[in-house]
Amino acid sequence: MNRSLFPIDIQNQSHSFREELQQVGNAGVAALFPGDLCTQNPQWLLVDEGFTMAREPETESLFAIGNGYIGNRGSLAEGSPLSAPATFVAGIFEQSETPGSVPELMLLPDWTGVRIWIDHEPLSMQCGEVLEHRRILDLHHGTLWREWRHRDREGRITRLVAFRLTSLADRHLLLHSVTLKAENHSSVIRFESCMEAEDRAVSLLAPDWKPRRDSARPNVLPLALRVPGRDTTVAFGLTSHLLHTGRVAGRRAMHMDRGQILEQCEVELEAGTECHLHRIVSVFTSRDGATPFENSMRHLREVVPRGIASAVSAHVSEWETCWQTADIELEGDDTLQRALRFAAYHLISAANPDDNRVSIGARALSGPGYKGHVFWDTETYMVPFFIHTHPPAARALLEYRYHTLDAACRKALAAGFRGAMYPWESADTGDETTPEAMIAPSGEILKIRNGEMEVHVTADIAFAIWQYWQSTEDKDFFVNCGAEILLQSARFWASRGEMEPDGFYHIRHVIGPDEYHEDVDDNAYTNLMAAWNLQRGSETATLLKTNWPYAWQELSLRLRLTSEETDDWQKLASVMFIPFNPQTLLYEQFSGYFNKEHIDLKRYEPRSAAMDTILGHERIQKTDIVKQADVVLATFLLWDQIRPDARGANFRYYEPRTGHGSSLSPSVHALMAARIGDLECAQSYLRQAAEIDLGNNMGNAAGGVHAAALGGLWQAMVFGFAGFRAQSDGISFAPKLLPHWRRLSLPLLWRTRNLFVCIEPQTIRVSTPGQEPFRLRLEGGFEINACGGAAYIAERTASGWGAWQQVRAERGKDQRV
Amino acid sequence: MTAAMRDWKAAIEATSGRADERIQSIVLALDNTDESETALPVASKLSELYQAVLHVAYVGESTVKRREKRESFNLNDEKTRGAVWEQSSGDPAEFVVRLTRELREPLLVLCTALGTQRGKNRFGSMAESIFALKPQRAVLLTPERGIKPWGLRRILLAHDGTPISHPAIGPAADLAQYSGAEVIAIHVAARGEERPKARGSLAAPLYVDQPQHEWPAWAEEFMKRVVAGGALRPGVHFKLKVIGGQAGSELADVAREQGVDLVVMAWHGHWDHADCATRVVVRNAGCPVMLVYSEG
Structure with a gap:
């Protein structure tokens, strides 16, 4: 007998959860199974079958959900001994009073906590028998599902299906829904829906803050806390609805104090029936407005009457929109296809185009690793993804560097330099947050010198700004933000080095991307990027003078910049010491690198750890083992200014010497190997890059996903295998498909055009909407003046690629259907 | 931790019912060699630490009466107080392993030199045979340590x-x-x-x-x-x-x-x-x- 679902909530207008899901799915969505709400295509699903407690920390990272504002790990709602549930809000850093401590992304109360009691026995994986358990991350819809069937000690079988999401359509909104079915028992079911703040956060609450309830909505429970070491408040509002088919209305109790919200709902469930708990959470901080508590309450007042279905629908729709410009489709390799979607999913989850005062930390919002700090990873490895898939997100990330420019200038000044010296690690203020020392695994205390010496980050930021400007022609950004960074970073480089008696400009005492070698002179990557930065600084000044003279006038006055100074940058760039040998075509990675002891890395294979762990910190500095792409990265980034014959020569020299001790390394090697046509090597590195998080045995996914490595994977596909390059007057492709790939198609945003590229073994087809013509180039020299609204196709010939042919654009071939 | 969370954790612990796996029996395998006797100080100390009963499993080739064994091993009363002496019957390795299986929460202690046939880098034949039967928990030691007292720091x-x-x-x-x-x-x-x-x-x-x-x-x-x-x-x-x-x-x-x-x-x-x-x-x-x- 079907009974109507009975909402315990006092709101008369509540829909049943089942009805709401049906509205979302436009079909009979089974309440106990994801049904239409969850994507069915396995290439869009990440599934963790069963339960291995020891693997829980990694699983939580991989299955994290986020929307750029808030991130939440994929923890079990009821917890386990190895669970580390965590919620983070971008930009909310706490600062301990301990001397030497650095700000860290604050661990906020876990809003996903739901404990279930069946006849006063806990429903837990640790008790009884797990009959079925899986977590499903729906990458397409940005939703985390859990299916669990459990037999307890009394033989009661209970089935549970839950989903949760952080809304991409309304970034302050979080949803969590649990459906429970008593398969073979009639029992009293008690849900404990809770949210708890850590003690240290609670103790620092504003003295005048008291738990408050909104009289108009007594079902909304608030929790607010002050961020330690910062004048910031975070407020949560939580409302729960329990719906069930039983005849007896449940009992409900609420408990709240300044540290926790706990709501207990109890129902009597008959065998074969089910009940549904859905929870709506709103989060605001004082970064969003002066009254986060009121904002949260107001938000719930708006959201709750519209219902969960409306919220889910808007979220799903937003994700589908994102994928329109971000999804790389690959036919012929399902594992890699899933890895590419996993990468894009986490990158989309990490960015918030509406907040230009935060950036993406090394582990995004998926874990506490790296304390939420922002590195060069963001600009070099992640920003290119956003430039070509969602430029507003790229702009927000770069504006973060604009808002922290003052801190970079302070750092330069304190170190005795001019201009802007960006921190190696950055948090909310933009000040240097690199820890000063660490305890090595050997027990040795090591000084951390990256904050002082790994200065290439400044050029990396400038490089990303120029790429964004070149690919978007976003004049507003360039004139109002980007130009100042380009000028101040060039000014830094003009002060960081020294003209020496040999007539060259040297930059000494640095750490390049190869961090195995500290305090080196004339690191090739650093010097090449610094020279590039000096040139772009000078070019920026010229551009401003020519096109935006008022802007130049304002900026030059404020920065006390003269034409003489910017002209000097060009001169310094031209005498920058670049350790290149035209005979061998090799760049020496730094002065003295070629004299280091050679280590044959093959002798150490296979190995289960990074080379510096095996050899030790001191020993590795004496060898020629390279931690990660250094010269190789420079040849990719500065492709056009590197001699063509030197690109492959340096790759072939440095690749066997690289230990890939950084997760940033395999993707760049895949990219470069593809570009130089070594597909076997490219395939091997591509697999490594795809496995960094998904391989599950790398030993460090517990702290969160490797966001930069995910960006690197996207770059390997787009800039490597598709061979895409954005140039000043157009774009070019140099496609290289692996033998088992049947088709690689990708959308690309370039200068407001939504390009769509489809590469098959014998053809490449590029659709070019928009009006303005541009140059479309192909490896081998063929190029065409491409018109908007057309498609261009080229076919592979025995000697390379044939000429572009213009064809009529077709729906389905030239855009996503 | 809130009271509700404490209740939850306590209920899980009570329901999951972890078995007490504290060692209750120490099984010391001895043959009639001086080398095997080097395991005694370790077994004795472990017995003391675990408050477990020490079982001496004699697997020597000749049958010796218990009193003679004690004399021949020069075991004083202090070390073997409360020990239970077990005489092997049948295959020595199987005897030791069977004994450990019959006892509650046992820990086997033996010297690598137990038995006589030793190859290069191999242990004594009896030690090899015992380990071929995969005892659950065992302490192995080499005879070089001698019979000096053993402590655990x-x-x-x-x-x-x-x-x-x-x-x-x-x-x-x-x-x-x-x-x-x-x-x-x-x-x-x-x-x-x-x-x-x-x-x-x-x-x-x-x-x-x-x-x-x-x-x-x-x-x-x-x-x-x-x-x-x-x-x-x-x-x-x-x-x-x-x-x-x-x-x-x-x-x-x-x-x-x-x-x-x-x-x-x-x-x-x-x-x-x-x-x-x-x-x-x-x-x-x-x-x-x-x-x-x-x-x-």
Whole structure:
């Protein structure tokens, strides 16, 4: 007998959860199974079958959900001994009073906590028998599902299906829904829906803050806390609805104090029936407005009457929109296809185009690793993804560097330099947050010198700004933000080095991307990027003078910049010491690198750890083992200014010497190997890059996903295998498909055009909407003046690629259907 | 922690009903050689620490009366007070293993020299035979240590990051708790070996993007697992150390360098070749080694 679902909530207008899901799915969505709400295509699903407690920390990272504002790990709602549930809000850093401590992304109360009691026995994986358990991350819809069937000690079988999401359509909104079915028992079911703040956060609450309830909505429970070491408040509002088919209305109790919200709902469930708990959470901080508590309450007042279905629908729709410009489709390799979607999913989850005062930390919002700090990873490895898939997100990330420019200038000044010296690690203020020392695994205390010496980050930021400007022609950004960074970073480089008696400009005492070698002179990557930065600084000044003279006038006055100074940058760039040998075509990675002891890395294979762990910190500095792409990265980034014959020569020299001790390394090697046509090597590195998080045995996914490595994977596909390059007057492709790939198609945003590229073994087809013509180039020299609204196709010939042919654009071939 | 959370955890503990695995019987295997007798001080001390009954399993070739055995081994009353003497019948190895299986929560203690037929880098024939039957928990020691008294101040817990190593955690923590010894949990980042593929493995990280973040996080994660594996006991002090190299020789070196009194490690039940890590540790650690059987 079907009974109507009975909402315990006092709101008369509540829909049943089942009805709401049906509205979302436009079909009979089974309440106990994801049904239409969850994507069915396995290439869009990440599934963790069963339960291995020891693997829980990694699983939580991989299955994290986020929307750029808030991130939440994929923890079990009821917890386990190895669970580390965590919620983070971008930009909310706490600062301990301990001397030497650095700000860290604050661990906020876990809003996903739901404990279930069946006849006063806990429903837990640790008790009884797990009959079925899986977590499903729906990458397409940005939703985390859990299916669990459990037999307890009394033989009661209970089935549970839950989903949760952080809304991409309304970034302050979080949803969590649990459906429970008593398969073979009639029992009293008690849900404990809770949210708890850590003690240290609670103790620092504003003295005048008291738990408050909104009289108009007594079902909304608030929790607010002050961020330690910062004048910031975070407020949560939580409302729960329990719906069930039983005849007896449940009992409900609420408990709240300044540290926790706990709501207990109890129902009597008959065998074969089910009940549904859905929870709506709103989060605001004082970064969003002066009254986060009121904002949260107001938000719930708006959201709750519209219902969960409306919220889910808007979220799903937003994700589908994102994928329109971000999804790389690959036919012929399902594992890699899933890895590419996993990468894009986490990158989309990490960015918030509406907040230009935060950036993406090394582990995004998926874990506490790296304390939420922002590195060069963001600009070099992640920003290119956003430039070509969602430029507003790229702009927000770069504006973060604009808002922290003052801190970079302070750092330069304190170190005795001019201009802007960006921190190696950055948090909310933009000040240097690199820890000063660490305890090595050997027990040795090591000084951390990256904050002082790994200065290439400044050029990396400038490089990303120029790429964004070149690919978007976003004049507003360039004139109002980007130009100042380009000028101040060039000014830094003009002060960081020294003209020496040999007539060259040297930059000494640095750490390049190869961090195995500290305090080196004339690191090739650093010097090449610094020279590039000096040139772009000078070019920026010229551009401003020519096109935006008022802007130049304002900026030059404020920065006390003269034409003489910017002209000097060009001169310094031209005498920058670049350790290149035209005979061998090799760049020496730094002065003295070629004299280091050679280590044959093959002798150490296979190995289960990074080379510096095996050899030790001191020993590795004496060898020629390279931690990660250094010269190789420079040849990719500065492709056009590197001699063509030197690109492959340096790759072939440095690749066997690289230990890939950084997760940033395999993707760049895949990219470069593809570009130089070594597909076997490219395939091997591509697999490594795809496995960094998904391989599950790398030993460090517990702290969160490797966001930069995910960006690197996207770059390997787009800039490597598709061979895409954005140039000043157009774009070019140099496609290289692996033998088992049947088709690689990708959308690309370039200068407001939504390009769509489809590469098959014998053809490449590029659709070019928009009006303005541009140059479309192909490896081998063929190029065409491409018109908007057309498609261009080229076919592979025995000697390379044939000429572009213009064809009529077709729906389905030239855009996503 | 809130009251509700405390109730939840208490209910889970009560429902999951973990068995008390405290060692209750020490089985000391002896033959009629001086070498085998070197296991006695260790067995005796372990019996004291666990408050377990000491069973002396005599597996010598000739039948000797109990009193004669005691005299021939020069065992004084202090060391063997309350000991139960068991005489072998049938195959000696099977006798020892059967005895340990019959007893509640046993721990076998023996010298590697037990038995007579020894090949290069092999243990005594009887020791080999006993281990071929995969006892659940055993302490092995080489005869070089002699019969000097044995105490427990420092325990080396070898852990390769895999769930297979987890069973060693509890016994190490137990002993640390009973003896007040400190535990050095050691992880060897191995060369010449593939990364473990078992679900939930936590080997040393392959990618150390920024060591100032990776290592503290990894150490915390490692220790969380160690704690979840049963190491959280009152008064137990843990240290963590990571070294690179060949697992067996590195473990043995650290044991010697740090003056370790007992190495505790999981054992997969096989040591077919003479240079496998377990054999290398047993031979070279310079102290007894507790092997905890773990299905791999």
